[in-house]
Amino acid sequence: MPRRPMATPTDSRRLSPVRVTIAVVATACAITGGALWAGAAISDAVSPTVAPWFAGYVDVTATPSYAFENPVSDAGDSVVLSFIVADTADACSPSWGAVYTLDEASANIDLDRRIVRLHQQGGEAIVSFGGLLNDELAIGCTDPEELEMAYESVVQRYGLSTIDLDLEGDSLEADTVARQASAIAAVQAEERVTGDSFAVWLTLPVTTDGLTEQGSDAVAAYLAAGVDIAGVNAMTMNLGDSLAAGQSEADGSIQALTSVKRQLGILYSAAGTSLSNKTLWSKVGATPMAGQNDIAAEVFTMADAATLNSFVLENGLGRMSMWSLNRDLTCGPNYAGLSTVSDACSGIDQGTASFATTLASGLDGTPDQSSNTVTTSEPVDSVAEDDPARSPYAIWNEDTVYLAGTKIVWHHYVYEAKWWTQSDLPDNPVLQSANTPWQLVGPVLAGETPVALPTLPADTYPGWSSAATYVAGDRVLLGGVAFEAKWWTQGDSPEAASVDSDSSPWKPLTGADILALLDE
Numbered sequence: 001m002p003r004r005p006m007a008t009p010t011d012s013r014r015l016s017p018v019r020v021t022i023a024v025v026a027t028a029c030a031i032t033g034g035a036l037w038a039g040a041a042i043s044d045a046v047s048p049t050v051a052p053w054f055a056g057y058v059d060v061t062a063t064p065s066y067a068f069e070n071p072v073s074d075a076g077d078s079v080v081l082s083f084i085v086a087d088t089a090d091a092c093s094p095s096w097g098a099v100y101t102l103d104e105a106s107a108n109i110d111l112d113r114r115i116v117r118l119h120q121q122g123g124e125a126i127v128s129f130g131g132l133l134n135d136e137l138a139i140g141c142t143d144p145e146e147l148e149m150a151y152e153s154v155v156q157r158y159g160l161s162t163i164d165l166d167l168e169g170d171s172l173e174a175d176t177v178a179r180q181a182s183a184i185a186a187v188q189a190e191e192r193v194t195g196d197s198f199a200v201w202l203t204l205p206v207t208t209d210g211l212t213e214q215g216s217d218a219v220a221a222y223l224a225a226g227v228d229i230a231g232v233n234a235m236t237m238n239l240g241d242s243l244a245a246g247q248s249e250a251d252g253s254i255q256a257l258t259s260v261k262r263q264l265g266i267l268y269s270a271a272g273t274s275l276s277n278k279t280l281w282s283k284v285g286a287t288p289m290a291g292q293n294d295i296a297a298e299v300f301t302m303a304d305a306a307t308l309n310s311f312v313l314e315n316g317l318g319r320m321s322m323w324s325l326n327r328d329l330t331c332g333p334n335y336a337g338l339s340t341v342s343d344a345c346s347g348i349d350q351g352t353a354s355f356a357t358t359l360a361s362g363l364d365g366t367p368d369q370s371s372n373t374v375t376t377s378e379p380v381d382s383v384a385e386d387d388p389a390r391s392p393y394a395i396w397n398e399d400t401v402y403l404a405g406t407k408i409v410w411h412h413y414v415y416e417a418k419w420w421t422q423s424d425l426p427d428n429p430v431l432q433s434a435n436t437p438w439q440l441v442g443p444v445l446a447g448e449t450p451v452a453l454p455t456l457p458a459d460t461y462p463g464w465s466s467a468a469t470y471v472a473g474d475r476v477l478l479g480g481v482a483f484e485a486k487w488w489t490q491g492d493s494p495e496a497a498s499v500d501s502d503s504s505p506w507k508p509l510t511g512a513d514i515l516a517l518l519d520e
Contacts (some may be wrong), residue, residue: 022439041116042060050282050373051365052318055126056325056356057287061097062343066326069114070121075360076368077123080164080321081115083238084154091140102157113180115158124368127154128164128203132309136171138180147183155187161371162199164233172214174221181218181225188227191213197372199230201285201319206234207242208252209433210259216431220392223271231318233285234260236308238294249300250307251286258282259438266429276381278316283375285319286312290327290355298350305504313362318370323386328355345461377452383411390405392448394471401479401495407441414441420495422479440472456482456514466491475509482509 055078060066068079087093087101096105097331105111115125122312130136132236141147155163165184170176184200191198202222211219211232223228236253243252259286261277268275275283286308288300312320322328324343331345346355353436386395391409394400402417408426409415415426421437430436456477464476470485476494477483483494489505497504 002264018272024262030461031494039472050370052282052312052320053078053365054320054356054360054363054366055367056322056328056359057118057128057474058115059097059101059324059326059343060065060105062326064344065109067114068124068325069117071123073354073357074358074465075354076285076392077121078126078324079118079123079128079325080128080130082128082164082324083134083166084127084129084137084163085131085134086137086140091135092137092146092150093138093142094110094154102154124162125158125160126162126164126367127158127160128166130152130166130168130171130203132166132168136167136176136180138176138183139170139173142170142179142250144179144182147179151183151187155191161197162201162230162329162335162367164201164203166203167218168205172218173348177218177221178225179420181222181227181231184222185225185227197368197506199367199371199373200227201233203235203285203287204235206236206239206256206260208239208247208255208259210234210256210263211243211431213432216263218271219264219267223267223273227318229283230370230373231283231285232264233287233319235323237289237300238298240295240298241373243298248304248307249288249293249305251285252310253304254311256309257284257286262440263431266431269429272377273375274377275375276378277382279375279378281308281316282318284317285321286317286444288359289323290340291348291350294341301348302350302353302355305355309359309361309363319367320363322355322359325356386410386444388410388450390448391444392451394450396426401481402424402437403481403497408443412444414440414444416441420497464494466493482514483507484509484513 008273010330027214046176054075056076057080059064060081068081071077083097084094085098087095088098093101095101096111100108101256106113118125129301136146137150141150154160165180171180189199202219204218206212206213206215211234218231219232233254236256239249239252239256260282264283265275265280267457268280288304288308290300292299309320326344327342327346328344330350331342331347335342386409393407393409393414396410396415397409399422401422404417404419406417407414410426413427416437417440418437424437426438428436433439433510458477459478461475461482464478464483469490470476470488472485472487475482478494481494483497483506486505486507492505494504494506495506497506501507
């Protein structure tokens, strides 16, 4: 089907039926003392930190249809309508889920009218592009002007001040991301030059270690293209093997979010923008999947929702969402089981509780309030010197050998060695945690003092020598660490025991071993 030419930004902004109606509603609200929906003009200075906001995703084409235009609670005032993808007949034409063109969505499911109705009731609609199941526009639409026009047509039609870009699967390929970033940069520049606020959120998959390599590459590409990213919304769901044994969904999500914040600091620094910890946290969002996840063993409970909400409030994250408002209810009696995850219920017994209400508690901001924030460099938080008297573990030293499981303190944070290491900075700015021997555990807490660790006198055992021959049971010291030979060995450094303990002829003496020796 031929694509309708997009009007100029100025004309479409004035002629779009949704925009015209929303403008009338906003004016009426202003006259009556209500909240003004239209975004404020962009300031040259950094906008003050605004309150975090909640907006749940709504699957627009799902059946039964979710009545987002009539929120059942304050938690439904703002919604993320999903997903805009490429039309199957024309890669440069936006569609809703490859089911409806924009005009068909207006005619068949009254989408335009429902968005206006949501705004009449003080709500706000964000539109999400992409998702996993269909082709994002930038995958097949390779003409830069056509691609920009496709995004702009959606922004103009629905009067958007915030958009969400859900990048998964093929949409994370480097060429696709580069095309999309360039087009979105042009759309954002066009919106802002006319005085309209315009926020761009990237929604990306994560593990408990944070963004994947493709995800961090996507953020870097957006920054390189000149997009002012409002934030990165982490899909804290389906964490899979990255979840530690017994780790809750909430704790796994918190670990992932902490990693994303660290990665953002590195990415912005590499792009020449220094940001404070407070600002970095405000650029992190979280989106769990309510109830039963796509991975059968993973269930995000109401208790997980409360824990995650507390973390968001405590750290000042910018955004909380959930997948999805369509699913925020207990399944009916005909629901057979969890072999297939339902898109119409959560898969758990919620009783009268609501995931949206729990996750949104205390998040009093709105997307529109934060959409005019402009990112600029700011003073980086200074790092005070670590005090051994107020640290639970020894301060990291570049000359010390650390074995797997050793905990240290560096810049007021506790780190644990994942394998044998020496001279590797605990807070070395590497994007992927697999590239560092250190795992961030958490901050040093107020009032902490050194943990008493058993130690051996320096002359307890002889130092290891590559020329010496050792037999099973012989003990040596290396780098202040005691080792015991498991079998005959010569020239095999005990350092390798932490890297490959099975094949190494040495085993490190544990704290229990040392305590037993001291008791002898």
